[in-house]
Amino acid sequence: MRAGLLFFLAGLLAALPATAQPCPAGKGEAACMLEAAWQAAQALPEGKRDNLRAAFVQPVNYLAGIENRAVWADRLRNVKLEPASGDYARAQAEAAIAAHGWQGFLQRARDGAAPLHMGRPEIMAAAVDLAPDAGERKKLIDLMVQLAGASDRRKVSGIPLDSFERADFGHVLAERAMRDCDLAAFDRAATLTTAPDALRYRLWRARITGSAGGLADTIRDGDGSKDTRHVRQALEGYGAILSLGYCAR
Known part of the structure; x- marks a missing residue:
């Protein structure tokens, strides 16, 4: 009886929606947000996933900390960048x-x-x-x-x-x-x-209003398609925060 109850509760918990995992504001936010975008990219077909690696190079350059850079150096090894136009x-x-x-x-x-x-x-x-x-x-x-x-x-x-x-x-x-x-x-x-309501604009708006970390789950979850647009918008949108910082409040 007790074992059956535990099994039922375990199944019930598994059926509940996952707990939101926003990226905390502050020093670790940037690494967390880029990790969310990377996770979203992993759901794409291999060829598109590989093509996206170059889009991470510039945002990653803003990351502080040797540990963060070491992780990305391995992920982005041998990435071929297009000449800047x-x-x-x-x-x-x-x-x-x-x-x-x-x-x-x-x-x-x-x-x-x-x-x-x-x-x-x-x-x-x-x-x-x-x-x-x-x-x-x-x-x-x-x-x-x-x-x-x-x-x-x-x-x-x-x-x-x-x-x-x-x-x-x-x-x-x-x-x-x-x-x-x-x-x-x-x-x-x-x-x-x-x-x-596109992700790019939501992230740009967050630069003005405050922490973008609340959009981390939206980024991780992707848009359900096999297109790279979602990840590219995440990188473009959060890229403005990385390069410009948040607006003074």
């Missing part, structure tokens, strides 16, 4: 500002004139750090917000350009707001994207 959007922004001046650049951005007829959100975002002063910087960001909500009759392959641009503006504005630690602006921008 130049920043195309920034190069286009710099060239347009040099050719037309700052005000001319803003006008071309409004008009969608070359080189801003394609990739306008990314080029404008790259120009934010090139603004001559804080006032012009704000003017550029305000223009991006305005254009994100504007209707555009231009089409690409029969699809209205604003369908593409709105989501792209949302993405770059969300990244800018995350870097500027502006929560209200971040939330507005995220709603313009195609997936406001």
Whole structure:
């Protein structure tokens, strides 16, 4: 009778959902979050798992402690990195500002004139750090917000350009707001994207609000697919916290 009861209780406990295991805030958070991403990657097919190893190299470089580095050195041994490509959007922004001046650049951005007829959100975002002063910087960001909500009759392959641009503006504005630690602006921008609740944006938001460790289980659990997108978003999202730190509160 007692043995049967114990067996029943053991089965009941096994059926309960696993206890959440957030990564504790502080010195060990980074290693814990990267470990969560690594665990998620292990559920993928071998070929995709191997291709993902290179995506861990840069985040791992931020880890402190010999012990942490030793573990990752073994995991990432013989990883082949692609040569770093130049920043195309920034190069286009710099060239347009040099050719037309700052005000001319803003006008071309409004008009969608070359080189801003394609990739306008990314080029404008790259120009934010090139603004001559804080006032012009704000003017550029305000223009991006305005254009994100504007209707555009231009089409690409029969699809209205604003369908593409709105989501792209949302993405770059969300990244800018995350870097500027502006929560209200971040939330507005995220709603313009195609997936406001995507893991990347949840981690970026956590940079502003506080500890991202509560998302560790979400990272570990994956998204149920065999695609690498989930792990890449985890690394991109938490990568901002690794490189920039948390916003002051």
